[in-house]
Amino acid sequence: MHTYLDFEKSIAELEGKIQELKALATQGAQQGSSVNMQDEIGRLEQKVGQQLKETYAALTPWQKVQVARHPARPHFVNYVGKLIEDFTPLAGDRAFADDPAILGGLGRFRGRSVMVIGHEKGWDTQSRIAHNFGLGKPDGYRKAVRLMSLAERFNIPVITLVDTAGAYPGREGEERAQAEAIARSTDRCLSLGVPLIAVIIGEGGSGGAVGLAAGSRVLMLEHSIYSVISPEGAASILWRDSAKSQDAATAMKITAQSLYEYGVIDRIIPEPVGGAHREPDNIIRVTGDAIDEELRDLEKLDAATIRKQRREKFLAIGRSG
């Protein structure tokens, strides 16, 4: 069952009609009826296609928030499943625990060894709870540091897939120095002598995202968001009204298009019409192509140049503007 977002009402209706007609057509065919519904179905499908195209070409920032959080939007395990061969998950921070919200491991990406690290939000109620909704704890960021260091030691590039509302704001995280863990993870991203390609595949929420996203290249899916705080959080703090999330989403310029303009991200990966969740295989392949291209560029460079370029890139953000 497809989950429709609130701005997709007319699309939902049309697609519902198409389903009905298709069911009727099969029924009719079984009963030997000669009524042809293919024309009508074709016409409606064209109409849906047109509406999707128009709607998704003009999504408001708040609508993008909804798309970025769509339950069927492909996430870490989907990307790894399709893009990485020989995936070998690696667990634990060697100090306290293995954080199921931040996964990582070695694998083979289009021929080369890579280290993949990312947030996993889960795909149904049970797995969402198991992965703590992609809200990382200190142990997750410490695992990320460990895996990045391992990758660097063997000259293996790092790919991070960012998809989190933020770091877990709970008691245990706080008591194991959540802030320090994020700071060290950002620090490790920025000091790596191997390429780090970060892709914001869904939500890039605050420090919890930055800890994995300080890459040589930062890529963003067309309808992903990246923000200092969730629109809901900003609304309740700055507007003192949690109903102002839409205004906050607009004011904070959280879309890939704005962030590209400000030089915060390096590349926008176009999504299929109707969003990544409509054609997961398509978006995963296109994302793979983009990562591959960026890696090819960076793989020629030596460690010192990789570090220097990454640093200069971040220092330049906001300076021209």
Next chain:
Amino acid sequence: MSWLTNVVRPRIQKVFRSNKETPENLWHKCPACGEMIFHRDLEAALKVCPQCGYHMRLTAKERLASIFDGGEYKTVPLPAVPLDPLKFRDQKKYPDRLKEARSKTGMEDAVLVATGNVEGVEAVVAVQDFAFMGGSLGMAAGEAIVRSAEVAIEKHVPLIMVAAAGGARMQEAILALMQMPRTTVAVQMLREAGVPYIVVLTDPTTGGVLASYAMLGDIQIAEKGALIGFSGRRVIEQTIREKLPEGYQLAEFQLERGTVDMVVHRHQLKETLGRVIRLLTHRPKAGAIVPFARVQATR
């Protein structure tokens, strides 16, 4: 000022003067114990309540004066940054909020950087002022921190970072968030140059500030009683649906959890900083008599 203001106790003073003539800020009430403290006594005590030891917040200038020898220092000119590139507006326009903060504090933005001597050792000190929009980390503060690191590296002297902030400046949104990696780069430059980087966490230091340069010090000092944490208390309570105990996230709690190296009383801060930077840079004890040959050698 007449001799009366200095000598006469408040109640007697009321007899001599009407309330209107007494500027309210001559006497300060301790927010912790309610003690009334005469402003000069409070200043002399570096805004620590003489009755209960509560540490009140210092302005950036007060902090600089309390750390540098003789209260003498030179401020470092800071780079200008683009004003409000996002054209941000919540209930107010961001430039209006900035204007307000500037006239309230007399500062350009939340961070001041200065050079001078700390217990006889030259150092760069960067101070974040909570009174300026909650000390928040935006482009100006980020550039100030990067600049402070550059100056410390040029002079090859320690950088002392006195942090105080709610977190990233929301009105600068993503450009504020980007100060987390940017300031982290500054810390890496210090590390590579072999320049000591000492962080003093003061009340309060939270959010994205704590999750970047403020937790990356070679030595992490927390000022007594300071609130230090990643998430705000209210957010944690809403997440876990229970009340947090008193003293949660205070400096002493963070010391117990291993987040900081030490908790220091404000009156011992300057001496502690001097000792730490002397030890890290192989210098003799402050005021120690050193044979002439060793003085030559350390130069």
